[in-house]
Amino acid sequence: MTCNQMGGACEEKFQAETFEEMVDLSKKHGMEMFAKGDQPHLDAMHAMKKLMVSTDAMNEYFANKKREFEAIPEE
Numbered sequence: 001m002t003c004n005q006m007g008g009a010c011e012e013k014f015q016a017e018t019f020e021e022m023v024d025l026s027k028k029h030g031m032e033m034f035a036k037g038d039q040p041h042l043d044a045m046h047a048m049k050k051l052m053v054s055t056d057a058m059n060e061y062f063a064n065k066k067r068e069f070e071a072i073p074e075e
Helices: 019-036 039-051 055-071
Strands: none
Touching (some): 019 039, 019 055, 039 055
16 A cells, blocks of 8 residues: 555555554554654645544544455555
């Protein structure tokens, strides 16, 4: 999946065996972009923060992302 597919702001690709690994890779990338002050990624993080206000919305978001991940054919 790409950063953008995970809710980020670019097309950097991540590869992982599990969705949990994918989340970790996405978070690591997000922290790197945060440290660089990358505005598009900061905007994406701000949007994610809004989701985090509601546990139900956040759970639904991650459930949808997990379904997307699981639908990707293995290479």
